Amino acid sequence: MDFDKKLDREGTYCAKWDCLEEYFGRDDVLPMWVADSDWKTSEAIIEALQERVKHGAFGYSKSCEDHDDAVVDWVGRRYDWNIDPEWIVYTNGITSSLSVAVRTFSDLGDSVVIQPPVYFPFFSLVENSGRRVLENRLKYDGSGYRMDFDDLRSKFCPEDDRLADRTSIMILCSPHNPVGRVWSRDELERVVDLALEHDVMVLSDEIFSDYIFEGKHTPFSSISEEVNSMTLITPAKSFNIAGLKMGVAIIPDEGVRKRFQNARDLLVKEPNVLALTAMKAAYEEGDEWMDAQIDYLDGNKEYALEFIEDIPGVHAVEPEGTFLLWMDFSGLGMEADELNDLILNEAKVALIDGSKFGGDGFMRMNFACPRDTLKEGLERIKRAVVSLSSDS
Ligand SMILES: Cc1ncc(COP(=O)(O)O)c(C=O)c1O
Known part of the structure; x- marks a missing residue:
């Protein structure tokens, strides 16, 4: 559990380190x-x-009760949620x-509500499924974000019926990537009430559910079994095993679950045998490692927030969860191209342009790295920003 130790990830088919040239046009950036x-x-x-690898045979595999038990126990211990193993897919x-669910539970032309700034593949997965994106933008007050419930109500029940045939689905991101909100039970209850009132299904992407700095994560489907919903969790992000590919859908309603399962069987199948093996080990034996990781990340978060306070014109939104820092560069008054150029070509750091998430003037930084790497990245950014005023 030495999170300070630098790990050379180059040459391991690693998207973050090995694909810089392809995505950013240069490979000499952090x-x-x-x-x-x-x-x-x-x-x-x-x-x-x-x-498992030593065993040597990798024929067809199948999840079993052992996996269900591991999930049930993890969800019970970590989120205080008692689930029936039957609910797991x-x-x-x-x-x-999410793609399978959108295609299964809505019709072509229906609207799907998402909450930008948000994980950008939500836009394409909805549009590529022939559905429309309806934006219920989060409200930013200059320091943090909250949901706009009046707007959500209007998006669930659009008055202009040329806008959409019907709003059938909302994709919730909880905790929220990129703004780092851990939605409170109260906020989630308000979403439940509106979804019930307007008969909207909620797909809750909880990929960051294990990364909570304070308080507890509330799984969406734990709030009410009345509301049509599914909660999507995974050890993939939590244990840095996303390359193995796995997801766990928890669906209390039997009819919904069967329909999802049938669509899953045709389209994506179960995780592969190594993913199942890793998931079981993660959920059975991972508590201590996970807690240590969160402690380390908490230190990184505090370090970064303090550091950024000293960068003129830059503000970081304090994350309540995730390992993502949503950095507001709007104080620099730059156009998107100029800002991208500054960060990539002057600071030589590869961040994600906030406009992809629907947040112009912002950038997303991942701080799940050794503290020295984080320091290096922040120092590079500070130098580049400070040089702006000395240039002018
Ligand atoms: C909110 C969110 N959902 C989904 C994903 C991707 O999940 P998967 O790799 O299981 O498709 C990510 C990855 O960063 C994410 O941040």
């Missing part, structure tokens, strides 16, 4: 973009995978699960 962590997963997972990831 990668702080893709949302995975720059450390090894837990020893328990590595050992479980080694054992395994998939090969969260985005694929």
